[in-house]
Amino acid sequence: MRIGVLTGGGDCPGLNPAIRGIVMRALTFGDDLVGLRQGWKGLREGLTTPLTIDLVDPIISQGGTILESSRTNPIKDEESIQLCLDNARQLGLEALIALGGEDTLGGAHGLCARGLNCVGVPKTIDNDLSATDYTFGFHSAVSVAVDAADRLKDTARSHGRVMVLEVMGRHAGWVALHTGVCAGADWILIPEVPLKLDELIDHMRALRARGKAWGLVVVSEGVKRPAREAVAKHAKDEFGHEKLGGIAEFIAAEIEKGSGTDTRVVALGHVVRGGPPTPFDRWLATRVGIKAVELAHEGKFDHMAALRGTQIVGAPLEQAVGQLKTVPLELYEEVKTLFNQ
Ligand code: F6P
Numbered sequence: 001m002r003i004g005v006l007t008g009g010g011d012c013p014g015l016n017p018a019i020r021g022i023v024m025r026a027l028t029f030g031d032d033l034v035g036l037r038q039g040w041k042g043l044r045e046g047l048t049t050p051l052t053i054d055l056v057d058p059i060i061s062q063g064g065t066i067l068e069s070s071r072t073n074p075i076k077d078e079e080s081i082q083l084c085l086d087n088a089r090q091l092g093l094e095a096l097i098a099l100g101g102e103d104t105l106g107g108a109h110g111l112c113a114r115g116l117n118c119v120g121v122p123k124t125i126d127n128d129l130s131a132t133d134y135t136f137g138f139h140s141a142v143s144v145a146v147d148a149a150d151r152l153k154d155t156a157r158s159h160g161r162v163m164v165l166e167v168m169g170r171h172a173g174w175v176a177l178h179t180g181v182c183a184g185a186d187w188i189l190i191p192e193v194p195l196k197l198d199e200l201i202d203h204m205r206a207l208r209a210r211g212k213a214w215g216l217v218v219v220s221e222g223v224k225r226p227a228r229e230a231v232a233k234h235a236k237d238e239f240g241h242e243k244l245g246g247i248a249e250f251i252a253a254e255i256e257k258g259s260g261t262d263t264r265v266v267a268l269g270h271v272v273r274g275g276p277p278t279p280f281d282r283w284l285a286t287r288v289g290i291k292a293v294e295l296a297h298e299g300k301f302d303h304m305a306a307l308r309g310t311q312i313v314g315a316p317l318e319q320a321v322g323q324l325k326t327v328p329l330e331l332y333e334e335v336k337t338l339f340n341q
Contacts, residue, residue, distance in 0.1 A: 001026075001029065001031045001032070001094045001095055001296060001297065002031070002032045002033075002034065002091075002092050002093055002094050002095075003022075003026055003031050003032070003033055003034070003093065003094065003095045003096070003097060003293070003296060004033075004034045004035075004036050004043070004088065004091060004093040004095070004096040004097070005019060005022055005023075005033060005034070005035055005036065005051060005067065005096075005097045005099070006035075006036040006037075006039055006040065006042055006043060006067060006096070006097075006098055006099070007019070007039060007065040007067045007068070007069050007099045007100065007104075007123075008039030008040050008069055008070065008071070008072065008098060008099070008100040008103070008104030008107065009039065009069060009071060009100045009101045009103050009104045009124070010069070010071075010101070010124065010125070010273060011063075011064050011065050011069050011273055012123055012124060012125045012136070012137025012138075012140070012141065012273055013063045013136075013137055013140035013141070013273070013274070013275060013276065013277035013278070013281055014123060014136030014137045014140065014277045014281040014282065014284065014285035015064065015065035015067075015069075015099060015123060015137075015285070016056075016059035016060065016062045016063070016064065016065060016066060016277075016285075017059070017060045017136075017277060017281070017282045017285040017286050017289070018099055018121055018123065018136065018285035018286065018288060018289040019051070019056055019059065019065070019066060019067060019099070019289065020056040020057070020059055020060055020286065020289065021285065021286040021287065021288070021289025021290045022097055022121075022289040022290075022292055022293055023051050023052075023053065023055075023056045024053070024056070024290075025289065025290040025293040025294070026293045027053060029293065029297060031293070033051040033052075034048050034050075034051065034091055034093065035048060035049040035050065035051040035066075035067050036048060036049075036067065036096075037049050037067055037068050038067075038068045038069060038070040038072070039068075039069045039070040039071070039072050039100070039104065040070070040072040040073065040074035040084065040098075040104070040107050041070045041072040042067075043074060043083075043084045043087055043088060043096070044072060044074060044080055044083045044084050044087070045083075045087075046087045046090070046091075048091065049067065060282055060286070061276050061277070061282070062276065063140075063273075063274045063275045063276055063277065064274065065099075071103065071237045071238055071239060071241075072238060073103065073107060073238040073239050074107040074110070074111060075106075075107055075110035075111065076238055081110075081111070081114055084111060084116070085111070085114060085115065085116060088116055093116075093117075094117060095117045095118075095119060095296040095301070096108070096111075096116060096117065096118045096119070097118075097119050097120075097121060097292045097293070097296065098118055098119070098120055098121070099120075099121040099123050100120070100121075100122075100123060100124075101122070101123060101124035101126065101128070101129060101135070102124075102128065102129060102320075102321055102324065103239045103241075104120075105120045105122065105129070105304060105317055105320055105321050106321040108120050108302075108317060109302060109317040109318060109321055112301055112302040112317065117296070117301040118301055118302065118317075119292045119295045119296050119300070119301060119303060119304065119305075120292070120303065120304030120305070120317050120320065121288050121289060121292045121304060121305055122135045122136075122288065122304055122305070122306065122320060123135050123136050123137050123285070124137055124138070125137040125138055125140070125141035125168060125169075125175060125272060125273060126138070126168070126169050126170050126172050126174065126175065127169075127172065127174040127175070127325070128169075128170065128171070128172035128174065128324045128325050128326065129320050129321075129324075129325060130319060130320055130321075130322065130323055130324070130325045131304070131306050131315040131316070131319040131320040132304070132306035132307050132308075132315065132320065133306075133307045133308060133309065134284065134307055136277070136281040136284045136285040136288070137273075137277075137281060138174065138175070138178075138281075139278050139280045139281050139284075140272075140275065140276075140277045140278045140281045141167075141168070141175055141272035141273065142175055142178045142179055142182065142272075143278050144268070144271060144272045144275060145165070145167050145175060145179040145183075145218075145268055145272050146178075146179055146182045146183050148165065148266065148268055148271070149165055149179055149180075149182075149183030149185065149216060149218065150183055152165060152216060152266060153183065153184070153214075153216050156214040156215065156216060156264075157214050159214070159262070160213040160214050160261070160262065161214055161261065161262045161263060161264055162186075162204065162214065162215040162216070162217060162252070162255055162256075162259075162261045162262070162263045162264075163215070163216050163217070163263070163264055163265075163266060164217045164219060164248045164251050164252040164255065164263060164264070164265050164266070165179070165185075165216065165217070165218050165219070165248070165266050165267075165268065166219050166220075166221055166245070166246075166247060166248035166265070166266070166267040166268065166269075167179055167218060167219075167220060167221065167268050167272065168220075168221050168244075168268070168269065168270075168272060168273070169190075169191075169220045169221060169222060170221070170222050170241070170244065171191050171222045171324060171326065172190075172191065172192070172220075172222070172324060172325065172326045172327060173188075173189075173190020173191055173192050173193075173220040173222070173326070173327045173332075174327060175220065175272070176188055176189065176190050176218050176219060176220035177190055177220075177327055177331070177332065177335060179218050180216075180218035180335075181335055181338075183216060183218070184216070185216045185217060185218045186203070186204070186207060186212075186215040186216055186217060186339065187200055187203055187204070187215075187217045187218075187339055188217075188218045188219075188332075188335065188336075189217070189218070189219040189220060189223045189247075189251065190220045190222075190223065190327055190332060191220055191222035191223050191224065191326075192326050192327045192329065192332065193329070193332055194224075195223055195224065195225070195226065197226070197254055197258070200217070200251075200254075200255070201254065201255060201258035201259055203339060204217075204255055204258070204259040204261060205258070205259045208259060208260075208261060213261065214261075215261070217251065217255065219247055219248050219251050220247075221244040221245050221247060221267075222244055223247045223251075224247075225247065225250055245267060245269065246267075248265045248266070248267055249265055252264070252265045284307060287305075287307075287312045288305040288306075288307070288312055289305075290312075291305035291312040291313075291314070292304070292305045295314050298314075300314045302316060302317050302318070303315060303316055303317060304317055304320055306320070
């Protein structure tokens, strides 16, 4: 089979192990592989690169993606769709494996409807894809964030300060929730739960009253300020996403004003997207890579390789991209019982 491979959207640790898994499994079938550079842009503009065993052999421990990435929407208009279909035909692709999150896999699903044989591999640090238990990248991102949070607690304790740590995650609070629990944060703010400043400040005051003069608050970048606070509008990408970030500054100022504790802000941003994938992510990425090739050979297009428990199964792309997997309120409430001390 002649198979194209691309990585789209925000990069994450685990993409290289997944590419390696794909190439190594495809070679056992005698497949011919073509790398497409910079996500869907590579297909739209015919940017190819070889994918050989020698190239992928050493990359299991490397962050980023050797195929590069971009936030290109292949189905943004008819011209873009036609360019993608024409290039796929010219390259002789019998299948295309797209590694990505909601946007990239939405593109794969849209192109499948136009006759391109796509298979998906789910990835994102945000962990917000439905139809799979976890996405690779998430575990690595949380590991980096927890390490940062532990360090911040050391210095917060020394100086009697509250550290407000902002982490990525877009409209899902998974990274913030896991980071906050694993670092023993005093409060966690996620986009799924409307911001209640009074509750947060009362809690920080109560901590002071019981003699704890320092603290850690983890906030997800997607948390919205109260409606009365004007926020500048940022430029949007091809999928209509606004650039997020900056909420921690607002939260820190409110904590300082309301509780009188000195506060500092750290926004981790893209730091959590780089560095070596954790063993869990290498394992998961390798397995979904292997499965994607098998799905292509079974003719199970318009599907992605998904984690269900300990099994890797084929799941329809439609299920994955239909609705974001956000943090259930019951889970947040469960975690919040820790903050009642
Ligand atoms: O989807 C992954 C993610 O890292 C989000 O958590 C974040 O909001 C966004 O990508 C940042 O995108 P960019 O890399 O385009 O700045």
